[in-house]
Amino acid sequence: MSKTEWTKKIIIIVIGSIIAAYGITLALYAGFGGATLAVLWQGISRTFHISIGMASLIVAIIMIVFSFFYDRSQIHIGTIIYQLVYSLCVDLFANAHAYCTHVHLWVNALIMLLGVMLFAVGTGVYAAASLGRGSYEALTFSLAEKNGWQVKAVRMILDIVMVLTGVLLGGKFGICTIVTIIISGPIIQFTASKAKKLLKK
Secondary structure, eight states: OOHHHHHHHHHHHHHHHHHHHHHHHHHHTTTSOOOHHHHHHHHHHHHHTOOHHHHHHHHHHHHHHHHHHHHGGGOOHHHHHHHHHHHHHHHHHHHTTOSOOOSSHHHHHHHHHHHHHHHHHHHHHHHHTOSOOOHHHHHHHHHHHHHTOOHHHHHHHHHHHHHHHHHHTTOOOOHHHHHHHHHHHHHHHHHHHHHHHHHHO
């Protein structure tokens, strides 16, 4: 891979990370609960009195370390860059109040939907760089591929474990959790395929 291609892919990862972080911040503060992992971050944040960004970074480090020793083929430089930029930006956007809530429930619902869509678009842009999986994806695929299990079954079980653990720690389960599970996959897949085509040009 040439230096220009490397630079282009790193820029794509950073852009995707920022978009995803802003999206998850909008969704999280709209008042409809959090995405699957965000429920866990909320729980950890409230229990241990740390920021959401720090909670997401701690969870990611645990997942990356596990995946590295279990199936290190899932980990690449993009995994690290994405997680550092993403966690930092979640805190920056939250602290800067770069989100808005409204007195009308339907407006907040639209904000939540926009947030989930931006999160999925950002994740798809990052994935297009093909420089390693995200921490959660790395955990999912390492478990599935090493044991011959179906990816969707592993992801479903992990989602349930993350949400239940988050709720027990004080995280908020809600409509956002369900919406994220339903619409993020197709949007990520669509965005990644389009972004990959643009990268080849």
